[in-house]
Amino acid sequence: MKVLLPSPLESYTAGRREVAAQGATVDAVLRDLDARYPGIRFRMVDEQGAVRPHIRLFVNRAPERSLGAALAAGDELLVVAALSGG
């Protein structure tokens, strides 16, 4: 499935903002992504399994807050890094 990443994470993917990963849930996709690009998941998900405060996830452009949400093969996961302030 297609995963779209924000610029703060492109250092993990050699600059690629669109990558592929597999999994039946959001969590599984992020774990697969981490296997391909080590360290990337911990920047988005903390050690207790919570999505970090300035990370937003969208499945097929709809907001998704649950890492357990089911995904199908053709879905698209969009990761947004949302931060304000100087």
Added chain:
Amino acid sequence: MAGIRVLVATRKGLFVLKSGRDRRRWSMDAPRFFGQIVHHAVLDPRDGRTLVAAVRAGHLGPTVFRSTDAGRAWREARVPPAFAPAPAGRQGESVGHVFWLAPGHADEPGRWYAGTSPPGLFTSDDGGESWSPVAGFNDHPDRRRWTGEPGEGPPDGATLHSVNVDPFDPAHLYIGLSAGGVFESRDRGATWTPLNAGCDAEFLPDPNAPYGHDPHCLRVHPAVRDVVYQQNHCGIYRLDRGANRWQRIGRNMPRTVGDIGFPMVLHPRDPDTAWVFPMDGTSVWPRTAVGGRPAVYGTRDAGRSWRRLDKGLPRAQAWHTVKRQAMGADPLDPVGLYFGTTSGEVWASFDEGAQWHCLCLHLPHVYAVEAACPA
């Protein structure tokens, strides 16, 4: 030796100032981790080439990067500091940022310690590549009482800082909690004891409370056994072990200046010489240079007397702050002193404070300054 490196950790990246050992001409590299918050960067004195940096981006979680070639190439830790997952049904903690990095004892190459916010202690035995929690502190039944409830403490979060390894005993650790106090362990972190007797805590109802104090920066002398100093929220102290009661040596500072501040810097060889950077701790605690006239104060007699050291520093209208990690010393003779300000200036003295020179202006808010000699 290749010269001197001053590692300036800022709110927008890591800047490295370089000079030969004569400290006459300085240059600065392009920033590393540009745009990311670097809380601390430290060169391992045991090999002179391993660097470890605590990094986070505003958007992203905290991590640690390391270099094994004195900063030319950096790689992220394989396992950054992280609390243990909580048992099912209980709320766990997550590291907000890695705040303090400390190399381990000289006899334990590869060992590092990290202090975090919320207050946690972590260790690595492979040069910062993988980190694990120090359960003796992080899971201690009294930890929450020592550190306060989540949300309490400084605006950027309560921290575990000032991790010091006794240079004469690798099992003997000191830490500072803001707020919470100074604690020590004599068994590599398995058990902990408060070490705050003699320290004032004007904000605590019980003047003899065993913990709850607010050490800002604790330094164990690197060359002379059992000499410890701290700059506390409530004064400057020295502790000579054998005794377990801190002595407020800041009482000997000029009354118009006071003894409030953040950093504490020790002479690398002389246990009676130390430097502080006083801050305005009156009324609402502006925490800027006192009167807008920045000055380092130094003692050469274990705090019995203090001397103002401000030659070369701005004479007026300088309202910056020097944070607890933002002042340090190099190991040369005479000792070089360095400090960075919240307004992005880095100042240095190459004669132990007698004369100050501005090394650079216009950096981002400086969080930490470490001077070191790479191999």
